[in-house]
Amino acid sequence: MLALLAQVTLVHFVTVRGVEPSLVLVAVVWFAIRVNTQRAAIYGLAAGLGEDILAIGTGGAWTISTTIVAVIAGALSRGFFADSLPLVCVITAIATLVRLLVFWVVMAFEHYPSGLAVLHFHEAWVAAALNAFVMLVAMIVARRFDTA
Amino acid sequence: MTIFTYRDERRLFALITVIIVAALLALVQMNAQRSGQASPLTTVGTSVVAFVEMATSTIFDGVRGGSSAVLQLPQLERENGTLRSANLVLEKENQRLHEVAAEYASQGVAKPLVDLYPNALVARVIGFPPEGTSRSVTIDRGTSGGVHKDDGVVADGGIVGRVESADPFSSKVVLVTDYTSRFPAVTRRGRFWGIARGNLSSVRVEYIPQDAPIKIGDIVVTGEGRSFHAGVPIGRIVRIERGDETLYQTAILKPAVELGALDRVVVVPK
Numbered sequence: 534m535l536a537l538l539a540q541v542t543l544v545h546f547v548t549v550r551g552v553e554p555s556l557v558l559v560a561v562v563w564f565a566i567r568v569n570t571q572r573a574a575i576y577g578l579a580a581g582l583g584e585d586i587l588a589i590g591t592g593g594a595w596t597i598s599t600t601i602v603a604v605i606a607g608a609l610s611r612g613f614f615a616d617s618l619p620l621v622c623v624i625t626a627i628a629t630l631v632r633l634l635v636f637w638v639v640m641a642f643e644h645y646p647s648g649l650a651v652l653h654f655h656e657a658w659v660a661a662a663l664n665a666f667v668m669l670v671a672m673i674v675a676r677r678f679d680t681a
Numbered sequence: 682m683t684i685f686t687y688r689d690e691r692r693l694f695a696l697i698t699v700i701i702v703a704a705l706l707a708l709v710q711m712n713a714q715r716s717g718q719a720s721p722l723t724t725v726g727t728s729v730v731a732f733v734e735m736a737t738s739t740i741f742d743g744v745r746g747g748s749s750a751v752l753q754l755p756q757l758e759r760e761n762g763t764l765r766s767a768n769l770v771l772e773k774e775n776q777r778l779h780e781v782a783a784e785y786a787s788q789g790v791a792k793p794l795v796d797l798y799p800n801a802l803v804a805r806v807i808g809f810p811p812e813g814t815s816r817s818v819t820i821d822r823g824t825s826g827g828v829h830k831d832d833g834v835v836a837d838g839g840i841v842g843r844v845e846s847a848d849p850f851s852s853k854v855v856l857v858t859d860y861t862s863r864f865p866a867v868t869r870r871g872r873f874w875g876i877a878r879g880n881l882s883s884v885r886v887e888y889i890p891q892d893a894p895i896k897i898g899d900i901v902v903t904g905e906g907r908s909f910h911a912g913v914p915i916g917r918i919v920r921i922e923r924g925d926e927t928l929y930q931t932a933i934l935k936p937a938v939e940l941g942a943l944d945r946v947v948v949v950p951k
Contacts, residue, residue, distance in 0.1 A: 551813070555812050569692065570696055575699055578706070586726035588810050588815065589817045589853045591814065592707070592715075593710035596706055596710060636814070643714055643715070645860075
């Protein structure tokens with residue numbers, strides 16, 4: 534909820550090449566890799582639904598894409614340690630790409646006008662790098678607090 | 682897949698239930714999206730979040746202003762003396778400008794937007810779309826304040842967009858640069874018609890006849906449409922795309938309003 538509120542009020546002012554980092558996705562992946570799959574799905578569902586409620590014209594695109602990504606992240610996390618910096622950053626980047634892919638596919642089904650595929654493709658890579666960076670910073674900060 | 686290795690079937694059933702609930706909620710949202718109306722979930726959610734957004738926005742502005750003031754305290758003290766002396770000069774200048782402004786107002790040249798548009802409502806921008814997938818903003822006026830779907834939104838200088846959905850205490854405004862945005866448009870010089878379409882960072886005016894002698898620098902205004910009366914500036918032409926094998930030409934506009942720095946806007950009920 535905090536990540537969602539920050540996303541719609543503050544993160545708008547922090548963009549790189551017109552792309553905002555997604556605190557919502559980072560939060561979902563953060564929790565999804567630390568819990569079992571069904572709880573991860575619940576987190577993804579709640580976060581995605583919240584984004585759909587606050588967005589314009591997305592229908593259920595964020596709900597579907599975020600839930601799917603949370604399930605995948607939750608399932609994948611059973612095979613590695615959730616406190617591994619490089620692994621979690623890679624998972625975050627992949628989750629970003631998968632989520633945006635599903636999002637725009639659903640948007641296409643909802644009759645979003647075509648013609649921006651290349652732009653969305655480029656934005657997705659920037660978003661993946663940004664989200665991985667945010668996750669990296671978040672994990673480093675969390676470790677500091679853990680050791681303190 | 683890992684999920685098929687669960688020994689406890691209850692967990693699997695729980696996961697399936699979650700996915701079914703997700704699908705149902707998504708269907709409700711998509712159904713509302715297709716019918717062009719806000720879903721019950723959206724109405725309830727936005728009403729609650731609007732208050733939190735207003736509070737967050739106010740606190741953020743306060744903290745940002747307060748912290749910058751503390752950091753600049755030594756410099757502010759030095760500037761204070763200079764400004765005091767400058768203030769006397771400016772007060773005299775201010776009196777003169779008030780007289781000039783009053784003269785312009787009496788001639789109907791410099792009327793504020795709220796005077797120009799009857800029933801206009803001033804609103805504050807309190808939120809932005811998550812993750813910037815659309816060009817839109819949330820304003821702090823809703824149906825309880827007299828805002829309706831498809832009302833036009835302007836700022837000093839020109840068109841901002843139109844109200845896409847109005848909830849009780851907030852409304853979502855699709856900016857003129859959004860990819861789904863469409864307005865009838867006409868060049869102020871020559872009155873050549875076209876359709877203004879959002880292109881994320883600019884506005885494209887399409888379907889202008891190939892033989893229309895439009896030029897870079899021409900101002901494009903709204904035509905009479907669903908959200909706006911005719912004559913509100915959309916932007917200025919910065920590029921023209923002409924093809925030899927097409928019936929139409931396209932003008933690329935720089936929006937008349939700085940849409941990245943919106944603070945207060947005016948809702949113009951049609």
